[in-house]
Each structure stands twice: as C-alpha cells, then as structure tokens.
Amino acid sequence: MDDYVQRIVRTLDSMDPTIPPSYSPVLPVYSQRPSVPRRVITEHQYHLTSGSKPPWATLKVLSRSPTPSHLPVFLEGDKITGSFTFDLERSDNIVSVSAVAKGQIIPGPADKEAFTFFEVASTLWSKENERSGKLFGHYEWPFTLDIPITVTIPGTNHFRSGTFHLPQTFLERRFPTSIQYMLVVHVSRSKFRVNSRIQTMFNYVPASRPSPPSLLRRLAYLENSPLLGPEADPEGWHSLPSFTVRGIVFSARQTAVTCNLWLAKPLCYTRGAPIPLVITLSSTDTQALDLLSAPRAISVHLRRRLKPLTPASERSGMFDANADLSADPAENMAAAAWWPSLEGPDASQRVGRRRLEGEIQLPATLKPSAQMAHFAVEYTVEVLPFKASAFAPADNKPLLKQDVKVVTMFASNSPRPRAYAPPQYNVAAEEARDNYFNADGLGHVWRT
Structure with missing residues (x-):
C-alpha cells in the first residue's frame, strides 16, 4: 500500500x-x-x-x-x-x-x-x-x-x-x-x-491558485472515486461552528434542528470548479428533521460583496435588486446542490440524524477575489434560512458565514477537481445563472 x-x-x-x-x-x-x-x-x-x-x-x-x-x-x-x-x-x-x-x-x-x-x-x-x-x-x-x-x-x-x-x-x-x-x-x-x-x-x-487539497482528496480526483468525509479525511475538511435552525412546522409547533457544516480545504477555490460540502442535521423532532433534510430545503450559497472606492463608497454598492443593501449588501452567485450521503452504513438516515453531501459549482466567469486600496471583491459561503413548504423560519438572517477566496487557476501538482452531484439533485445551475450577472467579457476560452 x-x-x-x-x-x-x-x-x-x-x-x-x-x-x-x-x-x-x-x-x-x-x-x-x-x-x-x-x-x-x-x-x-x-x-x-x-x-x-x-x-x-x-x-x-x-x-x-x-x-x-x-x-x-x-x-x-x-x-x-x-x-x-x-x-x-x-x-x-x-x-x-x-x-x-x-x-x-x-x-x-x-x-x-x-x-x-x-x-x-x-x-x-x-x-x-x-x-x-x-x-x-x-x-x-x-x-x-x-x-x-x-x-x-x-x-x-x-x-x-x-x-x-x-x-x-x-x-x-x-x-x-x-x-x-x-x-x-x-x-x-x-x-x-x-x-x-x-x-x-x-x-x-491574475494567475492566482489554491494550495493542493489533502492527499486523500487528490487520490479521489485522480481515480474518480468518491470523496472521503471529515471522519476519514480530517485533513481535507474545515469544520464550521454548529448552528441551530429554529422555526415553526405545520403552523403548530416550534422546532429546533442542530446542524454541522464542513467545507473542503483549503478555503480557496478555482472558478469553474466545485466546492465540496458535507452537512449533518440532528433533532428529536423527526417530522422537522425530514422536512429540513430534503435537498431542496437546505439553502447554502456562495455570496459576493463588492466594496467601491472612496468617495463612491457613500453610494449603495450592490446591484442585487432583491437585497436589502443597508442590512446585508451581498448577492448570491451560486447555490449548493445536495444529495443523501452514501458514506458508511445508513449514514444519511440514522435515528435523529441526517447526513448529506453537496457541492457549489462555481461559475467559470466569476471575478476572482481582489483588493486594491478600498476597492474589494469578497466572497463568503453562507447558510441562509432553510426553505420547506411546512416550515416557517424564526428569522431571515444568515445562520452561518465563512470567508472564502475565489482564484483563477488550479492547484499545482494536483488533478483538477471533479463534480460529484448526481444529475437528479443538481438543481443549482439554473438558480446560479439567474443570480449571476456577467459583464466583463472574460468568459471566453483561452489556454497557455
């Protein structure tokens, strides 16, 4: 071996x-x-x-x-x-x-x-x-x-x-x-x-690139085998603080579901490639757990914030027509696709616990992270309020936020990242296209 x-x-x-x-x-x-x-x-x-x-x-x-x-x-x-x-x-x-x-x-x-x-x-x-x-x-x-x-x-x-x-x-x-x-x-x-x-x-x-992923993830990409989760590949995942989803189900009772989210390391991703994700949900409320663990219910997005140059910073800086700029000047650039995890026996359906794997497919035309004087292009991965037909969230604020970087090139000495989302679960592409506004003309194909 x-x-x-x-x-x-x-x-x-x-x-x-x-x-x-x-x-x-x-x-x-x-x-x-x-x-x-x-x-x-x-x-x-x-x-x-x-x-x-x-x-x-x-x-x-x-x-x-x-x-x-x-x-x-x-x-x-x-x-x-x-x-x-x-x-x-x-x-x-x-x-x-x-x-x-x-x-x-x-x-x-x-x-x-x-x-x-x-x-x-x-x-x-x-x-x-x-x-x-x-x-x-x-x-x-x-x-x-x-x-x-x-x-x-x-x-x-x-x-x-x-x-x-x-x-x-x-x-x-x-x-x-x-x-x-x-x-x-x-x-x-x-x-x-x-x-x-x-x-x-x-x-x-710019020719910016991430550092290589963990050895086990590199092997998975090279062999086209499934990615190992945080338990089997702790060097390959970044664990975010646990958070609780609160709200009312069936307009009848309050519920709380505890969640843990992992992002693939390093927290620097090449545009045009996926961001691997893992999430677990735990609760004694089985109905709420079933509702909120549905792939379409989990709302995790790559979001972008732009900072204009002084003196333009006194003006509103974002162009998301649906965003409250004074409260959260950010726009959704890509949404996560989710599917039940297959790692381990009954990993996705244990009593009181659900586990899903996911990925955010980054548009190839994303502007990379940048800063020059006061001007900046910044990205975060954020957990937004969950969306389910019989669930009303307690509030509309993001539940979790993690700063990430977007770069233009792949890691050195590493195979290119692969997409793993099954076609029936990859519903993020249409939403990403609807939310993404490309105006720089840099989406053409070019090689060295």
Missing part, C-alpha cells in the same frame, strides 16, 4: 502546474491537463488615419485573446509586446513617441478623478537622441512593457496603504467602481501643434 501511495504522489508531483483552466461558460472542464501546453497568440491592430488615406500610424499588440476583435488579454506574468509603425507621406515635426500601460480604478460616473495604481512607460523615439525631429517615411519601433504582479500604495486620507496584487479587469454596469487597464502610444509634437495618441483597453487576469 505504501508503494502504491508513493507512486500516486510521484504522478501528482509530475503534473504540469502552468496550465490555467479553460473558462468556458457552457462546458466545465474536469479532464487531465494536456501534456504539452498550448498558447494562442493573437495580433491586434489599431490605426490612426487622415480622411480616406491609408493609416499613417499603426499599433500592433500580441495577446492571449481568442480573436483580434476581442480586447487584448494578458495573464499575470505576461509582458505586453508589440510594435508601433509610422508611414508618413510628408515630414512631421515630432518631439517624442512613447508607449504607456496603466491600471486605474474609476470610482464612478460622478467622480472625475481616476486612481492610477500602476503605470509603466517606454520611450520609442525622442528628438533629443536624433539630429532632426522631423520624421518622414516608414518607421517601426518594437516595445515590451512589464506588467507588475503587485503594487505598493502609500496611505492617504482616501486610500488604504499596503501591497496589493493587481486585480482582474472589473466592469459591471450597475456597480459604480470599475477596474480598467489601457495601453496608449503618445505622439508628442512641438508647441502649438496637436498631439496624437492611439490606445486600447486590455483585460488583465
């Missing part, structure tokens, strides 16, 4: 950790990583023209975007590579040509000042280095700009100090604050002459 485990560990360690998941909003990917990484390189072109004449300036950029018609896409660690070309039919008195990449937080439509959290520049041509500032004919200057992985922001009256990872591009129509990235080539001319510039926005994706 030890030799077998060691052989599996060597197999896991040999897996290629550099391949990010394919972000398809239709078909989740659970297969092995390809042995040979592939990276799609797309060239984007942007032009400056004068009337009907051919372009006199062209910006070319290489990126991971699936087509030239999409915005350029860069993954954390990528460099922005491209070139800038002049085709001048007459001389032009130019002072300098420079390429600039920058990331900004736009507080909102009412706020004129954008907060620039990173900016890098490269001078492509300068009159100071030439005998004449007049350019005529064909010129081409290649350039490379480094996108930093982290930036350090000094504290001010409006911004929190600290070192932050660059957040993913963020733009949602009903939320005021946005994260935008742009590439600009500035053409500066002499005094009293109009400068020119050519620019494009681009999408940035």
Whole structure:
C-alpha cells in the first residue's frame, strides 16, 4: 500500500502546474491537463488615419485573446509586446513617441478623478537622441512593457496603504467602481501643434491558485472515486461552528434542528470548479428533521460583496435588486446542490440524524477575489434560512458565514477537481445563472 501511495504522489508531483483552466461558460472542464501546453497568440491592430488615406500610424499588440476583435488579454506574468509603425507621406515635426500601460480604478460616473495604481512607460523615439525631429517615411519601433504582479500604495486620507496584487479587469454596469487597464502610444509634437495618441483597453487576469487539497482528496480526483468525509479525511475538511435552525412546522409547533457544516480545504477555490460540502442535521423532532433534510430545503450559497472606492463608497454598492443593501449588501452567485450521503452504513438516515453531501459549482466567469486600496471583491459561503413548504423560519438572517477566496487557476501538482452531484439533485445551475450577472467579457476560452 505504501508503494502504491508513493507512486500516486510521484504522478501528482509530475503534473504540469502552468496550465490555467479553460473558462468556458457552457462546458466545465474536469479532464487531465494536456501534456504539452498550448498558447494562442493573437495580433491586434489599431490605426490612426487622415480622411480616406491609408493609416499613417499603426499599433500592433500580441495577446492571449481568442480573436483580434476581442480586447487584448494578458495573464499575470505576461509582458505586453508589440510594435508601433509610422508611414508618413510628408515630414512631421515630432518631439517624442512613447508607449504607456496603466491600471486605474474609476470610482464612478460622478467622480472625475481616476486612481492610477500602476503605470509603466517606454520611450520609442525622442528628438533629443536624433539630429532632426522631423520624421518622414516608414518607421517601426518594437516595445515590451512589464506588467507588475503587485503594487505598493502609500496611505492617504482616501486610500488604504499596503501591497496589493493587481486585480482582474472589473466592469459591471450597475456597480459604480470599475477596474480598467489601457495601453496608449503618445505622439508628442512641438508647441502649438496637436498631439496624437492611439490606445486600447486590455483585460488583465491574475494567475492566482489554491494550495493542493489533502492527499486523500487528490487520490479521489485522480481515480474518480468518491470523496472521503471529515471522519476519514480530517485533513481535507474545515469544520464550521454548529448552528441551530429554529422555526415553526405545520403552523403548530416550534422546532429546533442542530446542524454541522464542513467545507473542503483549503478555503480557496478555482472558478469553474466545485466546492465540496458535507452537512449533518440532528433533532428529536423527526417530522422537522425530514422536512429540513430534503435537498431542496437546505439553502447554502456562495455570496459576493463588492466594496467601491472612496468617495463612491457613500453610494449603495450592490446591484442585487432583491437585497436589502443597508442590512446585508451581498448577492448570491451560486447555490449548493445536495444529495443523501452514501458514506458508511445508513449514514444519511440514522435515528435523529441526517447526513448529506453537496457541492457549489462555481461559475467559470466569476471575478476572482481582489483588493486594491478600498476597492474589494469578497466572497463568503453562507447558510441562509432553510426553505420547506411546512416550515416557517424564526428569522431571515444568515445562520452561518465563512470567508472564502475565489482564484483563477488550479492547484499545482494536483488533478483538477471533479463534480460529484448526481444529475437528479443538481438543481443549482439554473438558480446560479439567474443570480449571476456577467459583464466583463472574460468568459471566453483561452489556454497557455
């Protein structure tokens, strides 16, 4: 047995950790990583023209975007590579040509000042280095700009100090604050002459990943075998504090059901993958126990909270039309699917106790967890009031809340997580689609 485990560990360690998941909003990917990484390189072109004449300036950029018609896409660690070309039919008195990449937080439509959290520049041509500032004919200057992985922001009256990872591009129509990235080539001319510039926005994706799950869960994923529960795999589960579901059943009597919930460790999950769950319910009230242990009665959700940038933070920040923003500014992003547990003899139907397994399938287009100054994208797994036809909860407040992180890539040296929900119990997908609002255009498939 030890030799077998060691052989599996060597197999896991040999897996290629550099391949990010394919972000398809239709078909989740659970297969092995390809042995040979592939990276799609797309060239984007942007032009400056004068009337009907051919372009006199062209910006070319290489990126991971699936087509030239999409915005350029860069993954954390990528460099922005491209070139800038002049085709001048007459001389032009130019002072300098420079390429600039920058990331900004736009507080909102009412706020004129954008907060620039990173900016890098490269001078492509300068009159100071030439005998004449007049350019005529064909010129081409290649350039490379480094996108930093982290930036350090000094504290001010409006911004929190600290070192932050660059957040993913963020733009949602009903939320005021946005994260935008742009590439600009500035053409500066002499005094009293109009400068020119050519620019494009681009999408940035952080390469964040969780640490590997427990060895037993890795073996289960590799062999496509059932996941072991908290008793058999204590290293693989995070136990949350027990909580009690209180309410009235059949409009006749009060009841209380004690629950315990476990989340798969680590508490960091890749978008497009499932979050495994286990829940137990205990009570001497058999009728209430049967009602509340029905898979559709248990309401566990991945929820998101957005924090806008000051001074936009004084405005309401969420766009869930059904949420009470003043009380709980959160929105449901995905719901858990549940089914009776098969682990152990009669594990799901012991006297006075019920046990269910579950998972939350994360949408592949979720924005990852992020923080930059006061702006933040935060996630929690929350137990909301149970829903059963003959049960009235004591109140409508969440019963339990656990902070989690959402990342963009799978764990290194680990097989991809698998979905285990039986089709007849996986009713969460429709609810997740109804509650999720995608506006950033980053749901296309791309690979390295």
